[in-house]
Amino acid sequence: MKSTTYVKELQNKTVAELNEELVSAKKELFNLRFQNATNQLDNTARITEVRKNIARIQTVLTRKAAD
Template sequence: MKTTKFVDELRNKTTEELQVELVSAKKELFNLRFQNATNQLDNTYRIKEVRRSIARIQTILTQKAQAAK
């Protein structure tokens, strides 16, 4: 139930906080990809986790935007 807790935390954040978190997740994904390309990454599953968290953040942002209309 780790995912539901994460999503609930995201829903309680403001749009600005979500934007900041999205930027930091994208930076982390870039760094992970760079480490993977240079064979320095030990846990390759982390890339998948970060991609999913980015998708979750974007989904929450879209839901908030549609609710505001």
Template sequence: MKINAFVEDLRTKSAAELNEELVAAKKELFNLRFQNATNQLDNTSRIKEVRRNIARIQTVMAQAQKGV
């Protein structure tokens, strides 16, 4: 149910808010990859989670653009 709540929250946001969310997620992913490369990252599963969240944000943006 956690994922469904996240997606529903995304669907209520405007295009500008979705874009801000996407930029923030990409920055977080960059930082996580950097920490992983320097062996400072404890929770490596967070990388996978952030990647999937980026995909979810992009999917919601594409659906909004198509008008679905």
């Protein structure tokens, strides 16, 4: 998914939905790190992608809080 489309989707969500997605992304990141530590992770680039998505979600949350 392109990042611009993802950000637009995030901007259309409510704060509660964004918080749910943030929790979900953090759980996914934890699981990916755990798989990486046990050498079970095939696509290590997914860790970077999830970290960037977490940052995008937090940015949108901050912008909504400023409004």
